[in-house]
Ligand code: C2E
């Protein structure tokens with residue numbers, strides 16, 4: 162299943178929108194500028210035309226006229242002179258028509274000779290000019306209905322009135338009415354306009370281009386930032402997998418689509434076993450490398466339709482949108498286990514990584530995504546506690562999950578009410594079958610749930626600081642029992658179990674010494690059992706605590722030997738005086754050559770390191786014989802005795818076993 166990042170805009174990108182929107186005012190500005198400049202060009206051109214008309218009138222014609230000509234009219238010779246003057250190329254080039262008026266509104270000269278001598282009604286402009294008032298040049302289109310009737314056919318014209326004066330002051334003697342052809346002027350105007358429009362367009366185009374670049378760059382940066390923020394909020398930075406937020410989003414979408422009907426969407430929650438140990442032993446950098454490799458396998462090895470995510474810590478999730486019910490989800494879970502099967506190699510060390518998986522299926526176990534995840538989580542908790550690797554959600558998981566939480570809340574009260582009790586499993590000297598000591602094993606006599614075994618609550622309590630008081634309570638009870646037995650003439654060694662968290666508590670050795678002193682029991686009669694993995698969570702602190710215990714005389718036994726990941730070198734560095742071979746090897750010793758080899762090697766190792774070796778889980782006589790033949794002479798197991806309540810064990814010791822308890826063992830010590 163592929164998750165697409167969201168698109169960062171609608172149909173048009175931000176840059177495109179800004180580009181289009183900014184184009185509107187820029188084009189409008191272009192039009193306004195072009196219009197203003199066009200008007201200015203026209204005004205300037207008309208002013209130029211006015212000037213050249215005045216030049217023609219004042220320099221070209223007026224010197225050929227006298228006040229008499231205006232009063233009496235021009236002689237034919239005078240008319241010819243003016244005709245010649247006007248035929249001059251310089252003058253005639255722009256001139257379209259000329260009329261010279263006297264104050265009586267009589268045309269005394271015109272290039273259109275038919276007008277000469279005619280007296281016409283004066284236009285406003287002519288009257289103004291004859292009165293000495295200024296008149297601006299203007300652009301006209303001649304019309305048959307007014308005084309320009311004679312100019313029809315000359316096209317657009319620039320009309321200029323110039324007063325005709327012979328003296329510097331007083332009313333003009335007459336007026337020139339001059340029409341210049343607009344065509345050459347229009348050509349100049351058009352050329353200038355073209356140049357201006359081109360320059361304006363280039364300028365605004367450049368402005369728009371710069372603006373576009375700025376916006377495009379800012380928009381690119383914004384998009385980059387948005388993508389980065391999205392990634393930070395939706396992807397796990399260590400593994401690159403989707404995080405919880407995106408996973409929940411994916412589940413919701415898959416449920417909404419429900420392409421293949423109910424039971425199609427399943428969620429697998431995956432938790433790596435012993436990851437805390439890996440982190441503690443190999444360091445955080447290697448822990449990170451493990452998480453990255455697991456992520457790579459989950460996203461690479463599984464079917465393409467699945468979506469893998471890291472929910473946090475060592476918890477991963479897989480969303481399977483196309484599973485057909487529970488069996489389909491179980492197939493995916495098997496694929497997950499298979500993909501984690503190959504050891505992860507870190508700095509040349511092959512590491513086996515195992516995972517617990519909780520499964521919940523939509524439509525079967527839950528009706529909405531939230532509940533689906535909750536159910537998968539309850540199934541995972543169940544799988545972890547039952548060490549069953551894969552659990553599909555059942556009602557029991559939920560009850561169990563709720564019970565787990567309730568149990569945790571009840572531990573403190575249970576300690577005060579004395580609900581934690583001990584049973585004792587004897588350890589035997591195998592050749593003589595004499596009891597050498599006992600291992601104290603805790604039980605919770607719960608008022609509602611009955612007698613709970615350690616696996617029901619120790620893994621829970623271990624995760625909290627309450628394991629401290631619980632352990633001290635167990636040791637206290639065990640020592641009490643030793644005193645009680647001693648009063649009855651039964652002298653036994655005592656072994657108690659410690660949790661990983663106890664080994665991180667530097668106060669523990671002092672507290673144990675206090676308890677021993679209070680009960681008047683020699684430290685050498687007490688042994689603490691620690692598993693390899695517990696000692697590996699924080700090896701330095703664990704070794705310091707164990708050394709202090711050993712220094713005070715308390716025995717240290719490595720419990721469940723052979724099941725952890727500790728190296729022989731590390732185990733040899735532990736200040737222990739005893740090894741307890743795990744029952745999984747002991748029970749299989751006759752059936753499985755590998756188990757037998759491990760037991761044999763462990764016994765050899767213990768002998769060479771000067772440690773006592775104890776076999777646990779002895780269930781048959783044949784196993785006892787074999788252990789003796791291999792050199793292991795101490796053991797415990799259901800065959801010899803199940804763990805028993807103190808009074809029953811007392812009775813057995815004195816009656817059924819009929820054996821006098823052996824004296825104290827002298828603990829062998831590993832150099833510390
Ligand atoms: P462990 O220390 O390895 O204890 C031995 C476990 O093996 C006991 O289970 C015992 O009943 C069982 N066992 C003994 N002989 C046989 C046998 O022949 N066959 C089989 N199949 N099992 C046998 P139990 O009492 O359920 O304890 C389980 C684990 O709980 C212990 O394993 C120990 O790790 C932990 N535990 C027990 N009591 C305490 C305690 O007071 N504190 C802490 N921290 N852990 C405890």
Ligand code: MG
Nearest residue numbers: 600658690720
């Ligand atoms: Mg034990």
Ligand code: MG
Nearest residue numbers: 720721741777
């Ligand atoms: Mg054990």
